[in-house]
Ligand SMILES: NC(=O)C1=CN([C@@H]2O[C@H](COP(=O)(O)OP(=O)(O)OC[C@H]3O[C@@H](n4cnc5c(N)ncnc54)[C@H](OP(=O)(O)O)[C@@H]3O)[C@@H](O)[C@H]2O)C=CC1
């Protein structure tokens with residue numbers, strides 16, 4: 472097995488939510504096919520949101536290192552400021568022959584809440600494509616189920632700029648992005664069952680996926696059941712609990728239960744958390760800009776958790792970590808949305 476190249480050995484026994492396992496796609500990483508998206512998604516994606524924030528060169532260098540390690544799936548957002556360095560990294564990867572074609576990559580970006588207005592969706596998508604130096608992305612997501620009437624440069628946001636999301640109008644814009652070929656697939660992020668219900672009742676093109684916080688200490692059982700029944704795939708973000716970030720904590724990396732399982736298997740606690748997510752049938756976006764840890768995080772495909780391990784993980788105390796209120800401020804609408812599952 473090459474450096475950082477991950478192969479599936481258990482893909483066929485895993486119950487997949489809205490997806491089918493395709494082991495060894497391009498000989499690189501296990502992929503899942505999504506309904507409503509032409510290209511399969513590599514199970515493990517590299518997150519590009521850093522805390523504390525880092526400069527463009529650091530992000531670009533980390534992305535190139537991730538490509539060398541075998542990553543082909545990258546998660547960005549207009550709000551992260553990482554679209555430009557990702558675009559530069561892709562251009563350089565092509566120039567130096569690290570990848571042969573842009574088609575080898577699965578690129579996700581997100582519509583920021585300040586553009587979550589029907590008339591602004593297509594222009595915002597075009598702006599992201601310009602940042603990325605790409606003609607299309609593979610997945611375009613509504614970042615959050617809220618509308619902000621102004622661009623923000625700091626948080627907490629001012630109460631006067633917060634509005635409920637016009638789900639129908641904004642989703643029509645997302646559908647137009649897909650119809651125009653600006654993106655291969657469309658989906659959402661941070662949508663509860665209630666918001667999904669509202670969206671599914673009006674969507675002409677159903678969302679391919681919902682990207683949400685998911686990890687052993689916030690397992691999202693109800694939302695996953697809901698989405699599975701409707702063929703909507705889940706992508707897990709903050710699968711390691713976003714340790715050492717403003718929006719996360721150390722409940723996973725410091726979990727004794729996960730550490731004991733890891734020790735018995737000769738794995739790390741992070742690998743146990745990632746393997747657990749994989750065994751739930753979801754794709755995963757996790758961030759590491761560290762050369763060793765980004766490789767460690769790919770090594771989850773040639774071993775499995777036992778029924779006993781899974782039972783112990785099932786019993787972990789559950790608490791949502793990432794909330795709109797903690798990121799954008801404790802306003803009523805955010806608190807209401809955070810309370811939905
Ligand atoms: N749609 C949304 O609203 C959201 C989307 N996301 C996306 O998901 C991505 C990942 O989520 P994120 O919140 O960053 O959280 P993660 O759970 O991926 O945790 C990232 C943190 O864990 C550290 N880390 C990475 N690998 C290991 C390891 N093997 N052992 C110990 N520590 C490790 C990283 O540090 P280091 O780099 O030093 O290794 C970083 O501090 C984001 O980058 C973003 O793309 C995240 C939040 C919200």
Ligand SMILES: O=C[C@H](O)[C@@H](O)[C@@H](O)[C@H](O)C(=O)O
Pocket residue numbers: 520548550551626718798
């Ligand atoms: O200013 C707000 C931020 O961009 C925030 O909403 C996002 O960064 C979110 O936490 C994410 O990581 O996707």
